Amino acid sequence: MIVRRNLKFKLILFYTWKQLLYYILLSTTVFILHEYYQVVFFDIPSYTIAALGTAVAIFLGFKNDHAYDRWWEARKIWGLMVNYSRAWTRQVITMIIPQSPEEETEVQRLHTIMVYRHIAFVNALRVFLRRRLPYNPDQKELFQDENTYRDAQPFLDRSEYDTFKNKDNPPNFLLQKQGEDLKMAYQRGWLSDYRFVKMEETLVDFNDIQGMSERIKNTPLPRQYTFFSRAFVIIHCTLLPMVFISELGWKTIPISVIVSFVFLSLDLIGERTEDPFENRLEDTPMTSLSTTIETNLREQLNEDKSSFPEKYKIENGIVF
Template identity: 55%
Template sequence: MIVSRSLNWRQVLFYSWKSMLYFFALSVLVYVLHHEFDMSSLSVPFNAVAVLGTALAIFLGFKNNSAYDRWWEARKIWGLLVNYSRAWGREVLTLSLDENQSDNPELQTWQRQLVYRHIAFVHALRVFLRKRHDYNEIGEQWIQTTNDYDDIRPFLSREEANDVLDKSNPPNYLLMIQGRELQEAYQRGWLSDYRFVRLNNTLTEFNNHQGMSERIKNTPFPRAYSYYSRIFVYLHGTLVPFAFIEDLGMFNIPLAMVINFIFLSLDQIGERTEDPFENRPGDTPLTSISVTIEGNLKEMLDEKNLPAKQLPIGGVVL
């Protein structure tokens, strides 16, 4: 997620330089043909381009609103995951008890394992959602250090970690293990009927959070929006130099570049917002949220080795 108030122009140029090069070359070509070769017929009525620009602006606005809704829904899902993770830690530590022994080391070890396994689930879900696009156009080194399943190993035993990573859906399998652990605690008398159901309901919420995230991940933004918006932007951008060449001459070149950059930017904003789990600079900051959950749960266990807060890298929080 980009948190800097100003954008990095490296990122802007990375996405737009090819298109802007095309618009620049076209504007220069139109000027040369019109003024050097006296091809005055190379012009388009300004009103036609203005009407097309108005329609395009409305279309891009609708597309960007829909894309932002997907991004904001992803952020709300992971915001709920933060809340339920804190609730899970509190419930595990306060609802499970041994009536025969108030200070049972075995129960305390079990509680710690459930909390740590949930931290592993959060990190595994982050990697699972991002794994299909394990790249970042601006800095690949970020991905190599923040999006790897090895991040879950410190929270599981070696055998359990190997078993989990052998599955096609590691986060879902971790929830299955958590369910078995709750059943075992119920059979041992550490959980009453109500407390068992309460913890199991919280566990179900984690299934819901994963399912909602996968729905966004696996359902592409309607391709017609992306396809036609790109065509319309290039069509409009191609006609712009022909609309001003009669009146502006050489000044038509910078004006056409500015107009085309505005519409191209609107199109690119939608393209980079519609899929919030691709590990790009503007996506939902899953790493930062995961580290926040890890720190909160470790603090509930009265541990001191809390993870450092994720600081922005180049104005981007991952």
């Protein structure tokens, strides 16, 4: 997620230089052909291109509005993940109660296992949602390169991790294991009927969070919006210098490029906002949220703060 208020120009150029180069060359070519070779381009009235620009702007606004809704929904979902994670840890610690002093050590060990397994679940879900974009040093894109299931390994025992990493849906496997431990605690008398039901409801909440995240991940914004918005922007910006040249002369070049850049930026913002789980710099900061969850939960276990992970740092105005 980009948190810097002012974007660096080199970052903007990273994603737009090819299109800007096209518009600069197009405007320059139109100017040269018109001024030195008296080539007559389409005699299109200026109000026509203004009407087309208005239509394109409305279309882009509609697309960007829906793209932002998807991004904001993803952020709210992971906000729920933070809240429910704290609640789950509190329930594990306060609701799973030993029946005798001899069982206290065993119950405390179960507390740690279940809380740690939840931290593994959070990390696993983050990787599961980003798994379609693995790190590729040859791919010219800006995203976080450390995105593997190894982040869950410190919180699971060896045999459970070996089983977990080979599952088709690793996060769901961990929720299943949590349910099995709840069943065991109930059978041992450490949970009453009511407490068992309440904790199972919290596990269902985590299922809902995963399902809502998968819905956003697996159901993209209808591709006709992306295709036609890009096509309309290209058509509009290609016609601009041909309409301006007879009235503006050499001024056609800077004005056409500036107007084209505005429409290009609007289209690019929507395109890169609509999918918030692609492990790109504009996406939901799941790594940062995972670190926050781990710190909060281990603090609830009264662990030594010196062993907590470092607070996630903002680098170059970006939080992953």
